[in-house]
Structures are given as structure tokens and as C-alpha cells.
Amino acid sequence: MSLPSAKLQQVFNEPACQKNQGKDANARKQGCSKPLTPGAAAGGCAFDGAKIALQPITDVAHLIHAPLACEGNSWDNRGAASSGSTLWRTSFTTDLSELDIVMGQGERKLFKAIREIKQAYAPPAIFVYATCVTALIGDDIDAVCKRATEKFGLPVVSINAPGFVGSKNLGNKLAGEALLDHVIGTAEPDDVGPYDINIIGEFNLSGEFWLVKPLLDRLGIRVRACIPGDARYLDIACAHRARITMVVCSTALIGLARKLEKRWDIPFFEGSFYGITATSQALRKIADQLVSQGAHPELVDRTEALIAQEEAIAWEKLAAYRRRLEGKRVLINTGGVKSWSLVDALMEIGIEIVGTSVKKSTVEDKERITQILMEEDQIFESLAPPELYAMLSQDKVDIMLSGGRTQFVALKAKTPWLDINQERHHPYAGYDGMVELVRQIDLAIHNPIWCQVREPAPWDSHPVSADGPTSTTSASTTGRACEKIACSTAYAAGQG
């Protein structure tokens, strides 16, 4: 099979990952993806992870070398935003047929496909993704890409992460490796400056990085490369000339950041733009690190001034929600950095955190949660759908914040739910993003449908008399109190 196991060993050994360093040598060799249980597994494959990590690069043609399903069932499904080219949203696949596979025509078809794309779209680069079947039949994608690069005079990059090698997370890592091996450092910018940074792991979902970028612009900080959100191929090729790197989504691409440091002396730190304090901390850290890399020290003061100004505005905007949301109970079921970074702002306006999941969170993430929440029993690894359903339907939670996977557990339990993962439609990064999140929580919790869907039909709770249905304002049999104001409004509207 085409993926050398040396590469896998290499990505599994991640010195910058605290979890990884906590293991002994043997355990480290096993890798960080847990073996899956057939019949009880969830989540995407390595190819999925590689594509997620790279596809937001907007001007590249992403070509999936596979039978139909790998691309046909999954394209145009993520909400990353582009300020320029929309080529990344055009789907390309070799759509291998049985004949192609039986006759061993995979490599030839791939080469021709690359030529067709080059001729019709003239992209600055083409990324070619290996998949299970093309790895199994032994197509030498590296060789085809090398030949195509020479023949067509544009970078054709092989992304070697077939689905069966492991999880989505592993695919993220292998995508980072591909950028290091084939893209970063292949072009030289002519405008290098002391305020250049890389942001790694920011996907610009719903355009949310555009809530943050103006803050950096105001400080005179230039984003050399944001990987992968709203990136151009050339930005990434020049990423080795940035002064520092901030890693936003730590588990996925931290290896990329560490190797940028090793190879080009670009120091990196982990931070987040979710939450008020987290955003301020990130800006502070960017300024400090740039100064230590040679930027003018006055950057620190300007950054502090900006933070003070923007925080004050954000807290003022948030204060308006205190009256409406104080005492509301939130369950955060997402893991990773959001398990803690959203918490402080929510608590600040009086929201109670009844639980947060630490699935996919790092050791450092977990420490922060423990400090903020004080109580251990609010922290859980992950909840199976039946347990989660029970918790939600017993009125222990006013709203769940999670990803699409558990959406219907909440909705079928008639509990407000808000998407804070990749399929969401609202931008939540930066100061304004946090205000938007709180606004969406408010809208979700106070929507008048809740008291309508929770009430049983009148003929189920009361015998229907000949005079018509009896009043529905008596105690709800579900045991859940409805918001009085919202309910009476809705009821009046229904009557009117």
C-alpha cells in the first residue's frame, strides 16, 4: 500500500502534543487514534480529515481520485467562506468505474483528469487526494503528480491520506504534512515585514475570521497565511516568511506549526478567538511574540488600548442579555477548545454551565475547565445518545450547544439547541462573535415554539367537551414551565 508507515509513525510522535508526551514509547507507537468498534463507530475517515483541512484553500482545484462516494456524497457541505476565488466549491473527481478498476486505468485517468482541469480552469495548483480504493489497487499517485507537475508546469500536490489509515484527526495531520512537503517554502514574498503572522487551524466558517482580521489590521499586523480559511495557494507557499504562528484548532494542525518552528524558526503558540477573554489573550500573545521577534515594542501598548476599547464595547453589548439569560442552564457538548473558551463570557452574564464535554480537549484545555468550573462533576468525556436524551428530556438543561451529530437528540427531546460546530450558519469568533453567540442563545431559548411543542394535544390532556377544547393554560403534563411572556404572546397570536 502506498502510505509508508514511517510517515504515520512520524505524525503520531508529536512533541508539541502534551497528551502524546504523557505516553511511554510503546503507547506512542500505537498512535493517537483509538481503534474503532465495528458497528458502534462514529466520525469521518482520514481522507475526510485531509479534505476538511485543505479544501477551504480557495483557488486550488481539489481532485479526488476515487470511485464516486468519497466526493459525490460529500461535496459542497462545509460553510467556509472565500473573499476571492470560488474554485474550491467546484467538485472534481475521477469517479472510477468498475472498468477503470478492473483494467487498471486509474493512473491514466487521473493524469487525463489533471490535464482537463488545467485546461479548463487554469488554477495555481491542483491537489490530488488518494482514497481507499486507489490506494488498494496500488495507483502511484505521487508519481502521477510528479509527472503532471513537470508536464503541465503547475504544482500538482499529492495528498496521501486514504480513509482506512485512520480517523479524521489523522487526516488533518497528514494534510499538514503535505503542505510542509510540497507547498510551504516554494515561493518567496517580496514584501516581508516584522508584523507578519500565520494563523493555523482557522477555517473561516461562516466568514468568522473576518470578525477578527480587522482587529489585526487595525494593529498593523498582517496575516501572511491563514491556513486554511480563505487562503490562496500563494499565501501558503509563502508561509515560511511569517514571524510567528498562532495555532487556533490545536489538535488538528499543531504538527504543522511545530515543523514551521523547526524548519524556519517561526515560534508558535496556541490560542483561541472564541470568547472575550480568549480573544484578548490571543491578541496580547500575538503582540508579545511579534515584539520578541523584532517588532517595535509600542505594539504592546497599542494592543492593550485596542483590547480595553473592544472588551468594554463587547461587555456592554452582552450586559443587555443578562436580564434575559441569568440562571439559564447551558450544556456544552463539543469538546476541544470551545469546552472552556466560551464558558467565561457565558458565566459573566449569569448563565449556569451544567456540563461541558472534554472529548478531544488537550490536557491544558482540561486544566482550564477545571479552574473555571470548580466542580468536577460538570465535566464529562462524552455522552451516549440515550443518556443525553434522558438528561435533556428531564428538564435539566435549558439549551445544548453542540455539533450537528447530536442535534436531533436535543430537538426530539424538545430542548433548545444551537450549532457551534462546522455546519453553523453564524460567525462566533472574536468579540462580536461572542455577542452573536449569546444573541443566538437568547433567540433559541425564548423562541415561542417550545411551549407549543411541549404541550400535549388538548384532547390528550383533557376530555374534549361539546363546548370545544378546554383551556390549555393549566399545568403542563411534561413538567416543564414555559416562558410566560413568550407563551401568552404565541397563544394570543394563534387565537387572533
Add this chain to the structure above:
Amino acid sequence: MASILPQAKSAAVNPLKSSQPLGAAFAFLGVDGAIPLFHGSQGCTSFALVLFVRHFKEAVPLQTTAMDELATILGGADHLEEAILNLKTRTKPKLIGVCTTALVETRGEDFASDIASIKRDRAKELAGTEIMLAKTPDFDGAIEEGWAKAVTAMIEGITRPGEQVRQASKVAVLPGWNLTVADIEHLREVVESFGLQPVVLPDVSGSLDGMVPDRWVPTTYGGTSVKDIRELGTAAHCIAIGEHMRCPAEALQRLTGVPYMLSQSLIGLQAVDRLISFLSMISGAAVPVTVRRRRAQLQDALLDGHFHFGGKKIAIAAEPDQLYQLATFFVGMGAEIAAAVTTAETSRILETIPAESVQVGDLGDLEALAAGTDLIVTHSHGRQAAARLGIPLMRVGFPIFDRLGSQHKLTILYQGTRDLLFEAANLFQATQHAPKPETLDPFRNRDMPDDASSLLARS
């Protein structure tokens, strides 16, 4: 007769197809207490699951045998067995529908014998659960093929074989995959209005209709019962809808002798007339007043609507049967099919499609062919092409992820035809261009009418 143009490109651009195992899983989802199981890597399942959820806005049960690198080299029988046993213990399903994927099919194992030996060795643990197999590699076919294979597998595997005592009023109904929840509910009511008792397989109207149960259910809830599938041979008649359902209908006939009637389309006055006449004939009942009323309403809609269709150019991309059904509908309204794109070249229905040619291909082909047409008809993925061309998009089929309620849209029989007609006519009206002096200036317009040559040819 349409000529079928095979795909000549190497790079598919914006795929039209969803995969064959997804089609098979879709059919298993129409059975009560079922859970489809993809035999492949976890991504195969994850992608299909996300797509189902985007379309139905429902929790969808779908599992994976989670083939990893080692199993891909050594063989996947152990993963298959472990997955089946895990599903049985955790979810207690009445049916597990195994759908193979390109990964395991490229390896080429004997899945039927794997499953036979799992059932034999684990007979006690697996009692009360049917294990079905649909061989559905992604490198072949699309939803149609997968759906038909799964239904055939269930008939061959569960339905009691042999001639049985027939119940005169019982009708087996085998709907094609593209019938919505609303279609199946409506069809059932119409069949019942003749005093007949329909048994629908698969019945997504029970399982994917958006119920809110009072507990968490890990399998489908609602749909055709396994018992009803077993008893299918006691039906007096079978109605199959869409050419791709001929194979399952023939399987039922071969095994139990139940004769079938195949309706290639339930859209359009004449196509529906044929079904209604058949129902009247087999039931011996007169056509009910409600059905007559719906027919009269459709007549009126044809009269009111035809102004908007005459001379319109339509571009359709859909799986073969749905393409045939929609193309005959539009042509029956006076429109012309300017572009027809489909997923596979094997279906017998393709050459009867009322278009000059049918391109086997993708939405890239549709975009190239659709320039200058008045309406694009395909699933939600056509939105990019429609936006670039500035042509309105009528969403049909699967997936529809950027509009709510596609499952509750009626698209068949008199009433569904009427609704489709109104939807298309309204799209035409919404994009009508106001007359401008320069576009009407006779000195500027010296082109022959577009169809002058065909008019001459006809005379």
C-alpha cells in the same frame, strides 16, 4: 428515440450521482426497526450519514464495519461479524441491511457466504433479526440501482416463497426511491379508496416523516414491518413504480407467482389514468368521487398552466427513471427538453426519454448544456450552476439540503402533477422579463426561429 451519449471526460465536475450503497441504505431505512450497515471504512458511512441528515433533517441510523488498513489487507469478515453482533446487542434491530462499498468489493470477498456462516455460527444470538445483503460497490450505479438491489434482497431473503392463498384485496406496492413521504401517504390513500389494502415496501412514509417519539430509538421507527415483507406473497397484485423496480417485482413474481403491473411514471394525466383504471379493474370498484375531483382539478390546471410551458426549454439532470418522468411531464405540457443528463447508461428507460440525446454525466455537463434554457431541474447541488447561468432551479430528487420540506412535497398522481405544474409555472412567472424596445426591434432581430429547421423537417 434519444441517443445515449457515454461519459468521455476523465474528471467528473460537480457530481450528479449519490452512491449506490446510499441508495441501498435508503431502502433499508423504509423498514421498521432497521439499521443499515455499510461494509467499508468509517468515512463511507460518515459521508452518507451527513448527506441523509442534511436532506431529511432527521436522526438517521447508519453504521459501519469500520474497515482499517489491517482488515483491508487480511479480509473484512471479522469486522462484519463484530459489527453485526454489536448492532444486535446495542440496538436490538429487526433487520440489519448490509450494503457493501467499493473498498470491500475491490478486495472482492464472498460476502454472501460470510453472512451465511455468521448467521449459522451465531444463530442463537441473532434470533429475531434478519440480516440482508445488498452488493453495492460505489464504482457502479447510483441510488436507483442500490435501492432496487436492497428491495430485491429483502424479497428474496424474507418473503415466504411459493404459491400462497391470495387475499383478493391485498396489493403489494413497490415504490421507486424518488417517491417522497407525501407521495407514499397519498398513494396509499388512493389505493385504499378502492377498497384495496396496500402493503408498501419500502415505506419511508412511516420512518422518515419527522416523528417526535417519546424515547430515544436507535433504529428506524416506522416503515414496512418484517412480518409484512414475509407475507408479501399473499397479495393478489403487485404495483411497481419506475423501471428500476421491475427487478424486485419480477423477483416477487418468480418466488410467489404474484403478478405485477409496472408504472413507469405517476406524473401526468395519462400515466395516472392508467394506474387508476388498473385499480378500478382489480378492485371491481368504481373510481371514487375524490379521485374524479382531483382529475378534474388537474385538467383545469393543465388549461391554466399550459400558457407558461409552451416553447420553454428545460434542462434536467436526474437518475434515469426520474429523468424520464420529469421529461415526459414537461414535454406533455408543451415544453422542450434541451438538456438531459443522467447517472448511468444501463437503464432501459433512457432511450424512451423525449429528448434528442441523453448525456451520461455530471452537473458540469448540465451547466455546459443548460446555457440559454428557461429552467434547470435537478437536486440542490445544481444551485451553483443555476446561479452562474442566472437560470431558475427547480429542486427535485436527492439531496435537497437547502430547502425545508422536500419529503412532504407531493409529486405524483393527479394532485402531485398539479402541484409540480404550479411550481414550475410559478418559477417561470417569477423570472419573466419585462418587454424592452431594444429586444423587440424588428431591425435587430433577423435570426430564424430556433426550431425553424425542425419545423421544416416535420412538415
